[in-house]
Amino acid sequence: MPEEAVHIISSGTVRCARLLSEDGTVVVFKGQMADPTTQIAFRKIWSRHFSLNILDALDLDPADNIREFLTIKEGDFVSIGEQIAKREGKRKLSVTAKASGRFLGISANRLIFESDPVDIESRDAGVPGVVTDIVNTRGAYLETSGSYIKGLWGNGECGQGILLSIDMEKNNGIFDLDSISVDLAGAVVFANTCTDANVLKTAAKMTPGGLIFGSLPSYLLPVAVSLPFPIIVTDWIGTGKISNPVHLTLGENIIKFAYLYSDNSALGKLIRPEIIIPQDEYIPEKENPLNHLGIGSQVRIIEGFYGGELGIVVDILPGNDENSDNTEIAPDQVKICIDEETYVTLPKNNVEVINLKS
Amino acid sequence: MERVFSQITDISFSTNVLESGSGVQPTLNGLMNVLRKDLESRAPGFRILREKTKCSVIPGEFAFGRTIRLMSRLIRQNRHILGIDIGAHQTILADAVNLALSLHTLPLGIGNNIGNLLSEYTPSDLQSWISFQIKSAEIQDYILNKSYYPDLIPANKYSAEIELALARAIVMKGIENESLSAILSDGSLAMVFLSGAVLRNVEDPGEALLFAMDSLAPVGMVDYLLDMNGLSGAIGTLAHLNPVLASQITSTSAYLNLGKVIRPSVRSEQPGKSIMAVSVRDDAGNTRKYDIPFNRIYRIPLEYGKNYELEWTKISHNVTIPGVKTWAPAGFKSGCFGLVFDTREEKDGKIKLPKEKAARDKKLQSWRTELGPWLVKQEEESHA
Numbered sequence: 001m002p003e004e005a006v007h008i009i010s011s012g013t014v015r016c017a018r019l020l021s022e023d024g025t026v027v028v029f030k031g032q033m034a035d036p037t038t039q040i041a042f043r044k045i046w047s048r049h050f051s052l053n054i055l056d057a058l059d060l061d062p063a064d065n066i067r068e069f070l071t072i073k074e075g076d077f078v079s080i081g082e083q084i085a086k087r088e089g090k091r092k093l094s095v096t097a098k099a100s101g102r103f104l105g106i107s108a109n110r111l112i113f114e115s116d117p118v119d120i121e122s123r124d125a126g127v128p129g130v131v132t133d134i135v136n137t138r139g140a141y142l143e144t145s146g147s148y149i150k151g152l153w154g155n156g157e158c159g160q161g162i163l164l165s166i167d168m169e170k171n172n173g174i175f176d177l178d179s180i181s182v183d184l185a186g187a188v189v190f191a192n193t194c195t196d197a198n199v200l201k202t203a204a205k206m207t208p209g210g211l212i213f214g215s216l217p218s219y220l221l222p223v224a225v226s227l228p229f230p231i232i233v234t235d236w237i238g239t240g241k242i243s244n245p246v247h248l249t250l251g252e253n254i255i256k257f258a259y260l261y262s263d264n265s266a267l268g269k270l271i272r273p274e275i276i277i278p279q280d281e282y283i284p285e286k287e288n289p290l291n292h293l294g295i296g297s298q299v300r301i302i303e304g305f306y307g308g309e310l311g312i313v314v315d316i317l318p319g320n321d322e323n324s325d326n327t328e329i330a331p332d333q334v335k336i337c338i339d340e341e342t343y344v345t346l347p348k349n350n351v352e353v354i355n356l357k358s
Numbered sequence: 359m360e361r362v363f364s365q366i367t368d369i370s371f372s373t374n375v376l377e378s379g380s381g382v383q384p385t386l387n388g389l390m391n392v393l394r395k396d397l398e399s400r401a402p403g404f405r406i407l408r409e410k411t412k413c414s415v416i417p418g419e420f421a422f423g424r425t426i427r428l429m430s431r432l433i434r435q436n437r438h439i440l441g442i443d444i445g446a447h448q449t450i451l452a453d454a455v456n457l458a459l460s461l462h463t464l465p466l467g468i469g470n471n472i473g474n475l476l477s478e479y480t481p482s483d484l485q486s487w488i489s490f491q492i493k494s495a496e497i498q499d500y501i502l503n504k505s506y507y508p509d510l511i512p513a514n515k516y517s518a519e520i521e522l523a524l525a526r527a528i529v530m531k532g533i534e535n536e537s538l539s540a541i542l543s544d545g546s547l548a549m550v551f552l553s554g555a556v557l558r559n560v561e562d563p564g565e566a567l568l569f570a571m572d573s574l575a576p577v578g579m580v581d582y583l584l585d586m587n588g589l590s591g592a593i594g595t596l597a598h599l600n601p602v603l604a605s606q607i608t609s610t611s612a613y614l615n616l617g618k619v620i621r622p623s624v625r626s627e628q629p630g631k632s633i634m635a636v637s638v639r640d641d642a643g644n645t646r647k648y649d650i651p652f653n654r655i656y657r658i659p660l661e662y663g664k665n666y667e668l669e670w671t672k673i674s675h676n677v678t679i680p681g682v683k684t685w686a687p688a689g690f691k692s693g694c695f696g697l698v699f700d701t702r703e704e705k706d707g708k709i710k711l712p713k714e715k716a717a718r719d720k721k722l723q724s725w726r727t728e729l730g731p732w733l734v735k736q737e738e739e740s741h742a
Binding site: 152153217218219221236237238270 | 470495496498499501502503505506
């Protein structure tokens, strides 16, 4: 499949794809403002399957249609203790779930469940922007205004910082020990290349926001992968200069905030890393006055069994703090309605407000 | 179970291969259906195309296999044909004899999957078939760049040589993995069919011939064909709909006949010493005699497409040519490289290369010179 044609946008509308390599769950809406940390989509695999016999518990005959006694539908998530089947009549009987899981269906008069989800792939926004398009079960497209470079290779890390350059006139623009100073801390720095593994390791001590190289020899790639900050190669594996269009685009954005996005979680599929430099200053969504959490707010559950589910806040339950008389400290909690029958109560910090841009 | 799983995935049914007498064909057809459904779900255009043309969609591997299977009917009975298709994602090795096909795919290619080579070989191993000075790190750089830019076409002779060296490594790995070495050593191989962009886009077809001679080194008398126009996949697909037409195309000069290569099995001999003498007679009755030396590539240039007769006049006692009736003359139609004798030394069924890099580079260059370019003028022929 041919690569997308646009690899460099010096200034204009930037459109980034955040798609899973295979079908999964998309957790954003069209029009939603996304932070760099906003999860766009995830893919889980259910690692355990088990079956449940309800004939004995409900005192049913094998010839009975057990579907008539179920209180859950195929595809429903079931929590521990939740009722899954009941029998009315003189002798009322019910069956409750002994473990959390998803109800798949009925086979040979037994209920089939799957449980123990394991995360296998996740896509985060990596850049502030607006969700403009949703790709069903795969992810979404984000848009922002600014500059964009699609690189060649990334070490799988994401990060951001003020964009700086090393002195390209000195030592052929090679990133060496002389290039490492306190200015590197928290900054994204670009250079032609780097030829020494020790230089990369030393740079890590300054906790940079990221490094951008025009080229990098293949023998340094394993070192780059082991480092905790993002490293992106824009042009070529080997040693050489950064290409002119990349140099110009980065040069025009010196001291602006740059976002480096690199994701290698899709095994066997090449995802090109991206450098995005938004035109406008970014205000975190949590500080956005529009994002006030109140009754009626639409929220996304960040993690846990219902992680990724969307719901509406129906109640806010104040917790207590250190000054209260209670011995246990309880945080503020919110009661969320996921659907007509599903309500969950969670700490306020475990949800995020979904802000839809009009 | 069908009801439960049909809610989460598509289900296709096929005959149980373990049932006696069922054969593998229904299962293969079932598998092709699954692959077609998967393709059409990812690219719905294929479904529209199939419905409008009322044609079947089959995977490229099957199409290539069909071509080789069909060609096995055009050669002598009980002789093998080996098809090699080096693609971007994978390499296909198809061995057919008497219409029985054995298809092997190797997840190594000269495109997106070229990076897998680094998990099979160290870069220094891959240096063996490169005849110029290059660092192993530079080979690693080349492989990675090619995996990120799979459409790159070698733009100079150095890049082309690196790619052909990598292709040699892939084919050698395939032969080793799929246990095909038996047909290369017992003289039952009659034809080698070469396909893939890396072999098609060479500056001179001799590069493709040398690639095959180096990586396979089959003993006996073997014809080499090159798919210069990338037709093998299309002909294999066509064979499903119109086998007669596919057969007619195959028997024309749709594929480039590179020539006949004779590789004897020599127990021990001094390099350069004559190990056999042959005479070649053309249609007009002109006969020429040649002494074939040991440990080199000896080419007898002949006119392309003309009929010749080869006669064995003398063979040393320590030389055998498996699968060849040396007591009788052999008639053949010349390919573009004429008749080639490959008497190079071997070790464990592979062409023996000098260990030292400088000597190895010299040897590789001399072999290329010995084979020569595709077009050789008749005047040069007399000096060969």
